Amino acid sequence: LITRAFRSQFVIPDFQDFIKDIEEIYWTAKSNTDGKVASYIPQLARASPENWGVSVCTIDGQRFSIGDVTVPFTLQSCSKPLTYAMALETLGSDVVHKYIGTEPSGRNFNELVLDYNMKPHNPMINAGAILVCALLKTLDKPEMTLAEKFDYVMSFFSRLAGHELLSFNNAVFLSEREAADRNYALGFYMREHKCYPEKTNLRECMDFYFQCCSMEANCDIMSIMAATLANGGICPITDEKVLRPDSVRNVLSLMHSCGMYDYSGQFAFKVGLPAKSGVSGAMLIVVPNVMGICTWSPPLDPLGNSCRGLQFCEDLIMRFNFHKY
Ligand code: DON
Numbered sequence: 001l002i003t004r005a006f007r008s009q010f011v012i013p014d015f016q017d018f019i020k021d022i023e024e025i026y027w028t029a030k031s032n033t034d035g036k037v038a039s040y041i042p043q044l045a046r047a048s049p050e051n052w053g054v055s056v057c058t059i060d061g062q063r064f065s066i067g068d069v070t071v072p073f074t075l076q077s078c079s080k081p082l083t084y085a086m087a088l089e090t091l092g093s094d095v096v097h098k099y100i101g102t103e104p105s106g107r108n109f110n111e112l113v114l115d116y117n118m119k120p121h122n123p124m125i126n127a128g129a130i131l132v133c134a135l136l137k138t139l140d141k142p143e144m145t146l147a148e149k150f151d152y153v154m155s156f157f158s159r160l161a162g163h164e165l166l167s168f169n170n171a172v173f174l175s176e177r178e179a180a181d182r183n184y185a186l187g188f189y190m191r192e193h194k195c196y197p198e199k200t201n202l203r204e205c206m207d208f209y210f211q212c213c214s215m216e217a218n219c220d221i222m223s224i225m226a227a228t229l230a231n232g233g234i235c236p237i238t239d240e241k242v243l244r245p246d247s248v249r250n251v252l253s254l255m256h257s258c259g260m261y262d263y264s265g266q267f268a269f270k271v272g273l274p275a276k277s278g279v280s281g282a283m284l285i286v287v288p289n290v291m292g293i294c295t296w297s298p299p300l301d302p303l304g305n306s307c308r309g310l311q312f313c314e315d316l317i318m319r320f321n322f323h324k325y
Contacts, residue, residue, distance in 0.1 A: 010060050011290055019064050025315040026054050026066045035299030035307035038279040041175035047073070047281065047298040052308055055223035058291040059231040069219040073296055074172045076278030077109070077124075078222065079157075079212040081229075081251050081259070083132045084123040086156050088247035090140040099135060099195065100128045104258045104265070109304065110182045118193045124258040124276065127186045131195060133212065134205040138197045146204050150211055157215065160225040162237030166217050173214035180210065219282075219294045226284045226292025229274075252286060256324075263303045263310075271313045272323030283309035287322045 012018050030052050039045040053067035075082070087096050105121035107113050113127075114120060120127035137149055144152060158166050187206050190196065196205075217225075228235045229252060233243030243251075255274035260267040267275065275285045281298035283306050297308035317323050 010062060011058050012062065015058075015062050015064070021319050022054065022056060022064060022316075023066060025312055025319070026052070028315065029297075029308040029311045030067075032308050032311055033299075035301050037281070037298045038300060038304075040279075041172065041179050043169070043172045043175050044074075044280060044298075049297075049299045051281070052297040053219040054293065054295050054312060055219035056291055056293050057223040057227035057236060059227060059236050059289060061227075061236045063220075063223070065220055065223075067219075068296065071296075072167060072169075072216040072218050073280040073282055073298075074169050074213060074278075075215045075217060075222075075282070076213050076280045077129070078276050078278040078280075078282050078284050079215060080124050080129040080132070081255055081276045081284065082157055082160065082225065083129060083136060083153070083212055084254070085160075085229075085243055085247055085251045086153065087123075087132050087135050087140070088250055089243055091135060093246065093250055095139065096123075096132070096135060099197070100131050102254060102257075107262070109261050110186065112182070112185055112189055114190070114193060114195070119195060120190065122254055122258045124254055126183055127190060129212075130183065130187055130205065130209045131190065133209040134196045134200045134202075137205050137208050138200045142199070146208060149208065153212065154215065156242075157217075157225070159238075159240060159242045160228045160235065161217065161221045162224045162228075162235050162240075164217075164221040164224060166215050166221065168211070169214050169216050173210050176210040176213055177207070180206070183209070213278075219296050222282060222284055222294035222296075223292050226286050226294055228292070229284075229286045230288055230290060230292045232289075252288060255284075255286065261304045263301075263305055267305075267310075267313070271317050272325055273313070273317075275313065277305045277309065279304060281306040281309070283313075285313060288324075290322070 259276040
């Protein structure tokens with residue numbers, strides 16, 4: 001880092017100017033009071049609509065944060081690209097996609113629907129993510145107990161984040177499990193259609209899915225994960241190779257086409273960057289070969305995306321030519 005600094009060889013050489021723009025975008029979005037905090041479980045309903053944080057981490061480790069960047073939130077659906085990445089890494093793309101498609105569903109994230117091959121459409125929606133959890137539990141190190149698997153996944157996530165420690169919100173986990181009629185319906189519907197590998201223990205896999213949704217991080221930590229994805233799978237903070245480039249390519253492709261719920265097409269059109277949002281109001285945004293960004297603000301629009309997060313992305317693209325095309 002220091003050598004590059006002396007040679008002015010950073011991917012964003014004028015980082016101080018860049019920060020000024022990020023600050024302006026941050027403050028403009030702060031006054032946006034649109035949206036509603038998720039209310040399907042009390043733990044999420046209690047989140048303050050005021051919370052608003054943005055963290056940036058470049059592929060060469062320059063970092064900037066503003067706002068509520070150390071307040072923990074649950075990963076929720078932002079865990080989906082991470083478990084998918086882990087499955088690609090440990091099982092390989094062919095195995096994963098024997099079970100899960102790569103097509104946007106065009107439907108709600110928790111809709112009771114499979115594709116024409118009777119597979120979940122993609123790993124970014126609930127059906128696909130539940131199946132990813134089943135693959136991780138049943139095919140990757142099958143001898144591990146659920147407790148061991150939880151630790152194994154958590155430490156993989158933390159390697160993506162430069163060994164920052166993630167935590168776990170047990171109240172959210174218990175609530176998710178209580179309020180999960182639709183997810184159970186999806187789980188059993190997939191079992192009816194023989195979507196899982198042999199020997200899958202569905203109840204364990206459902207718990208595992210709720211646990212992944214209930215892991216906690218903050219904007220600072222998540223921006224490092226996004227930066228690892230931006231950097232071809234090498235964590236810019238530790239230089240550790242966490243993911244193969246082909247795994248990263250698959251993850252980013254599906255974040256691009258399926259990461260923003262039913263807004264994914266419009267987001268790809270307007271913003272042109274791979275991203276993933278979750279009901280806690282978090283958003284992972286990847287600018288390939290440049291940086292990772294995490295935004296967090298709990299109020300969501302009717303499609304489930306963070307209102308301030310979306311405004312941030314649209315503003316960013318007005319100022320910088322990060323749109324892929
Ligand atoms: O499965 C659920 O309903 C939540 N725990 C995850 C929700 C989420 O962020 C929506 N995702 N696509």
